[in-house]
Amino acid sequence: MRNGRRTCLPNRSELPARNHRPQRWPSDQSGEGIMSNRRHRSDVGTVLLHFVLLGAFVVALGTGLRIACDDPDAGWLAILDPVLPSEHLWFRHLVAGVALTGALAGYGVYVRRARLTPRMRLDLARLKAIGRGGEARWAALGIVALWLLLLGLAAEIVTGAAMFLVGGQIMTAIHLWVTWACLACAITHVALHLARGGLQHALKIFRPSPLRIAPPPPDLAELLAEQMRKGSEPREASHGEATLRAHPLATAAAVAVAFAGLACGTEVATRPVLPVVAIAKNQAPILDGDISDPAWSKARAVSVMTTQGGDFGGTHQTRIEVRALHDGERIYFAFLWDDPTRSLKHQPLVKTPEGWRVAASRPDLADEETYHEDKFAVLLAPPGLPLIGAAIHLATRPLRGKPGSSSGRGLHYTSGGAIVDVWQWRASHEGAHGHVDNCHFGGPQEPDEAMLAASYSGGFALDPGDAPHRANIAGVTLTGGVLPRRLPRDIAATARVMGRITDAAHESESENARWWMTMADTVPYSPERDATIPVGTIIPGVIMADTQADEVVGYGRWAGGRWTLEISxxxxxxxxxxxxxxxxxxxxLAAFDHAQKRHSRHLRPFRLQLE
Incomplete structure (x- = not known):
């Protein structure tokens, strides 16, 4: 009572009993005090979420570093080849990314619902503790490392999603650098636990204990409102009020599943579709590398950024645009992609004083990236799981008991006998009749002597049938040179059709240049004919057959820094x-810039939709 009037402020004895409970240090989930000699423990929710986060991060790290090994800017990562995985890399990497997204969201919800935020609050007091030394310093530094790790993981998720949905070589580089930052923060986080309390403190993550939720701090406004209700509205005493409250771990699990489902749903909802417009047979476009035909105006263009490729002006990426038509019997594609140079040379032969040599930047002719033609590849596959990267196996020797690829970067093959259709257009193998190599990825082939003498290709092979072209090499000499299969009938005429000749990979070959010869243009090799050819002569390395193209037909044209290719x-x-x-x-789709094997790539496939 004050001046005969009752005050609204409650006496301390009237406060609910829960507000008299002492506040417990939030990290003390096991019941021991800060200075207790008992072994440190962590609540079961923190333990489970830590292991989910750790597992997802380890899988993402291993598969991601293996994928990065094939990046032209990160080839030094090949030193990790013995310890990195090689199977279903992209699929596992994406699944790990989805799991990491869900677990990180769930962890944030769990910390808040379990009222554990004080133990990881980064405030001024903790920052000042860094300068005081002792255990407080290590604890404060641990909080800093934890926040840097959480921010790094969030950045990994954002950049990974950007790579998946949009692509781009810059985003790929950022993603890799953030990976190193996350790895450094994780190691630092563990090291600071060791510095703070030794091995026992670090091992508390392996000792789960029940979660004990600390009471919320008293809210003066709520207490005043409660006392006012008691004074103005008398009611019967209650024996207790039941409150429905989900366990923080259950809530965190629900949020994690929801975020993972949202990520998967976003992929399905935004999956690129290539509409294939129906046309009459008499409207079919002429295949000549020119899309000015009226039929192409009916097709809708879609595009994708492809990365981790060859040169492309030093960017290692190019955007590919595609259109599609069908007349009920045949399908027609128009592909356009940026390429700063027209590259037509395919390992030509050069006459030297010691004999003929193959023009190449490396002696094993395994992965040429200078004296090679531009190429383009199309891969067609039925829908199934895993959708992405199932036929790509990156490793020096991905198949036990079988040789590795000649490039040492990996092999293409499928599992379970599946067949994936592959078309490969090559600028100097097109010939006069629009030849496109009709190939496939299948199961790993058993290597024979011919494969071992050339290079093992895993499950990649031409479809059965007569090859429309042959390399102009009949064998090798004792001095390390080669014997041409055929020689030009007219050296001067051959030199004219090849146009300007240069060693520079960043300079285009002449327009309408022809770096291939036909059977009619040539004669079989003979020492007598060879003796009439002067030293310094350069001849094409490709012999084209005088036959019509079989199943796949295509013609390409380069102009103004862009290739246009029509295929049917x-x-x-x-x-x-x-x-x-x-x-x-x-x-x-994949584009090659004067590269034998290094091509650009993209993760998400186009899904064809025929009218």
Whole structure:
């Protein structure tokens, strides 16, 4: 009572009993005090979420570093080859990324719902503790390292999603640098636990204990409102009020699943679709590398940024645009991609005083990136899991008991006998009739002597049939040179059609240049004919057959720093090595810039939708 009037402020004895409970240090989930000699423990939710985060990060790290090994800017990572995985890399990397996203979101919810935020609060008091030394310093530094790690993981998720949805070589580089930062923060986090309390303190993550939720701090406004209700509205005493409250770990799990589902749903909702417009047969475009035909105006163009490729002006990336038509019997594609140079040389032969040599930047001819033509590849596959990277196996020797690839970067092959259709257009193998190599990825082949003498290609092979072209090499000499298969009938005429000749990879070959010869242009090799050819002569390294193209036909044209390629094939060929083209088929694209094997790539396939 004050001046005969009752005050609204409650007496201390009237406060609810829960507000008299002492506040417990939030990290003390096991019941021991800060100075207790008992072994340190962590609550079960923190333990479980730590292990989910750790597992997802380890899988993402291992698969991500293996993928990065193939990046032209990060080749030094090949030193990790013996310890990195090689199977289903992209699929596992994406699954780990989704798990990491869900676990990180769940961890944030768990910390808040379990009222554990004080133990990781980074405030001024903790920052000042860094300068005081002792255990307080290590604890404060541990909080700093933890926040840097959490921010790094969030950045990994954001940059990874950007790579998946948009692509780009810059984002790829940022993603890799953030990976190193996360790894450094994780190691620092563990080291600071050791510095703070030794091995026993660091091992508390392996000793789960029940979660004890600290009471919330008293709220004066709520207490006043409660006392006012008691004074103005008398009611019968209650024996207790039941409160429905989910366990923080259950809430965190629900949030984690929701975020993972959102990530998967976003991928499905934004999956790129390539509409294949129906046209009449008499409207079919002429295949000549020129898309000015009226039919192409009906097609809708879609595009994708491809990365981790060859040169492309030093960017290692190029954007590919694609259109598609069909007339009920055949399908027609138009591909356009940026390439600063027209590259037509395919390892030509050079006459030296010691004999003929192959023009190459490396002696093993395994992964040429200078004296090579531009190329373009199309991969068609039926839908299935895993969708991404199932036929790509990056490792020096991905198949036990079989040789590695000649480049040492990996092999293409499928598992379980599946067939993936591959078309490969090559600028100097097109010939006069629009030849496109009709290939496939299948199961790993058993290496024979011919493969071992050349290079083992895993499950990559040309479809059965007569090859429309041959390398102009009949054998090797004792001095390390080569014997040409055929020699030009007219050396001067051959030199004219090859146009300007240069060793520079960043300079284009002449327009309408021809770096291949036909059977009619040449004669079989003979020492007598060879003796008439002067030293310094350069001849093409490709012999084209005088035959019409078979199933896949294509013509390309380069102008103004861009290739335009038109390709056509029957929708259904009946061949077991071809994929029937229909709605739902998945398509990936790859461009090569004067490179034998290094090509650009993208993760998300186009899904064909035929009208």
């Amino acid at each position: 094939r029957r929708l259904a060929t009946g061949s077991p090595f071809d994929v029937e083209i229909k709605s739902g088929i998945l398509m990936w």
